[in-house]
Amino acid sequence: MKKIKLFFFAILIIGLLSACDDEDRSFTIDQVKIDAQIEEDGVIEVRELYTYTFDGVFEGMTRSIHSDMKGFEAYETHETNPNAETAEMEKLKVEEDDDDDQLLKIFTDSEDETKSVLYSYEVHGSIDKYADVADLTYAFFDESNETDLNNVEIKMHLPDKASQKDYHVFLHSDVKGELVQREDMVQYLAQVLKEGETSEMRLVYPAEQMAQMDMTKNKEKENDILAAERELANKRDHLDEKMSDITPLILSACVILIVAGVGLMIVHPNRYRGDKSPDHLLRLVEATDPMLINYLDKSEYLDHESFIAGLFSLKQRGIITLEEVPSIHQEEADKEKTNQEKSEEIDTKTTLRFTLVDEQADIDQADDYLIEWLFADEDKHGRYFLLESVIAQEEESDTVKEEKAETFEKHRAQWADLVGKREAYHGLRSPFNGYGIISSLIALTTFGFIYYFTKVDLLTSTEEIFFPIVLGLVTLSVIFFNKNKWVISAYYLASLIVSLLLFSLTDGLLWLVALLVISWLILMIVPAHVWRDDIKKLKKAINVAYHEFKTKRYPIGTDPKKVEHRLEYAIILGAGKEYGEECGKKADVEQWDMSMARAYPLLNNPMGTTMMFDPTFLILYSSVGGSSSSFSGTSSTSSTGGGGAGAF
Secondary structure (H helix, E strand, O other), X not given: OHHXXXXXXXXXXXXXXXXXXXXXXXXXXXXXXXXXXXXXXXXXXXXXXXEEEEEEEEEEEEEEOXXXXXXXXXXXXXXXXXXXXXXXXXXXXXXXXXXXXXXXXXXXXXXXXXXXXXXXEEEEXXXXXXXXXXXXXXXXXXXOOOOOEEEEEEEEEOOOOOOOOOOEEEEOOOOOOEEEEOOOEEEEEEEEEOOOOOOOEEEEEEHHHOOOOOOOOOOOOHHXXXXXXXXXXXXXXXXXXXXXXXXXXXXXXXXXXXXXXXHHHHHOOOOOOOOOOHHHHHHHHHOOOHHHHHHHHXXXXXXXXXXXXXXXXXXXXXXEEEEEEEOHHHHHHHOOOOHHHHHHOOOOOEEEEEEEOOOOOOOOHHHHHHHHHHOOEEEOOEEEEEHHHHEOOOOOOXXXXXXXXXXXXXXXXXXXXXXXXXXXXXXXXXXXXXXXXXXXXXXXXXXXXXXXXHHHOOOOHHHHHHHHHHXXXXXXXXXXXXXXXXXXXXXXXXXXXXXXXHOOOOHHHHHHHHHHXXXXXXXXXXXXXXXXXXXXXXXXXXXXXXXXHHOOOOOOXXXXXXXXXXXXXXXXXXXXXXXXXXXXXXXXXXXXXXXXXXXXXXXXXXXHHHHOOOOOOOOEHHHOOOOOOOOOOOOOOOXXXXXXXXXX
């Protein structure tokens, strides 16, 4: 939990610092003039004139183009016409971004000034030629654009003049722009094209104008294209009405799911209904092997810290002992310190030593592997393991840390596999058939709503046919694997992402997203399996113990052996800090003599020793080493182009 808080705190600080940096400078794009000439061979000659106003210091501008673009050049100019001659203009340096080869950087120093820059390039492969018409769907700016564009004017010139009835142009954008159709060109005007909005348009014109271009398919397509565009326009006109019709049903489904989920948790067979007295349940925890407690607490999974539970298990069985010893790393550091530096130190850094004292003990493969893995050092007292040997040290290089991390993870995975093969760890739970029925019904419900969206939203005919088929097959897989939470999670994540990408941003979509999220949460929270009766009781006991440890109400007692064992369970359950604090406050603990403290090292300094197991301190080797988009509601045929403009 503390790591999560620190992570979000770091994100907040980074965001605030970024905001402070952004306040020092800003820029606007005051005007965009684009002139695109379609050639007979299918190449589009593009010239773009941008007017920027910079407030602060900038190194240059950016332009991303998501198409087969060639010959990009940039010039600084005072011209107002994008078709002006470039011979007298200053040519600017252009580089591809290291992380995104579609993002171009145009270098020109700017500071508190207004500047015009001309871009020139060719677009290839964006036009389809059929027997009767040529088809171009293109967006000079799409959802990835992160900058508002003011006073946008885009001119698209046909190769030859054509009667307005012989060619057609469609705007696939939600922007309230204006289309002007002339004999030889189409003009698009928008006062403001906001970030994340698209300028996509579709141009359909006579195929004979593309005399030098090879035919994409020898088939007449004009009627099909016009019919698809009419259907798309009809959907756009009735979209709000259709979404208003479905929204109450989605809202009702959300309410029903929440009520059903809460009810299912109440009546679920996993709910423990036996003796719930804390004393009875806490005694059960203390009578159970620490390794099994950890295994059940982690839902039958062993994480990177689980080897600590394995060590405590060996300790409680008398196979190993535990003591607090000076840190080897601290001793090496002390050699380099002056006497004055040593005298100013408050206390010496220590670590915990586990020593193997019963090599003849009857142990299984998992315990044997854990000993062979960790207890690699030996002295006159026997084979031992120092806790600090698996903790990343600041003075080590990244390469060394990564090598040790790889070794640690290899051993941990092998040991965890052996623990899972223990006979006592098998048959702990059985499938809950009711979960499979519930998950299948919810999947069918969400599929039905998504299918409705494909029929009323602004999808192409290809998307309208293809997406439901794919989604239907995935839904069938969820029904087939209706108790597998990994499959279920993948289904809802994919449905959520695809819905946001394909469907229009309406109230209906927001409720659909809410329905998908609620469905996923319910299916993740409700258990898919039923624990064995004795394990069900132990799981309840573990939850009670954790709560008692965290709220500092777990009994302390006067028997040091029992107290140390309780402290070990607190550490395993992630509440060592809280219980350690309580142990340190008790008078009877403080009065234990030195010999007692040596026999029970965790009680010598409960707060200090438990902190050695805290995740913020226990930075294991296993844990080291190692363009935003917005969504638009417009869908169309497969288009090329797009991208955005910015500055850096």
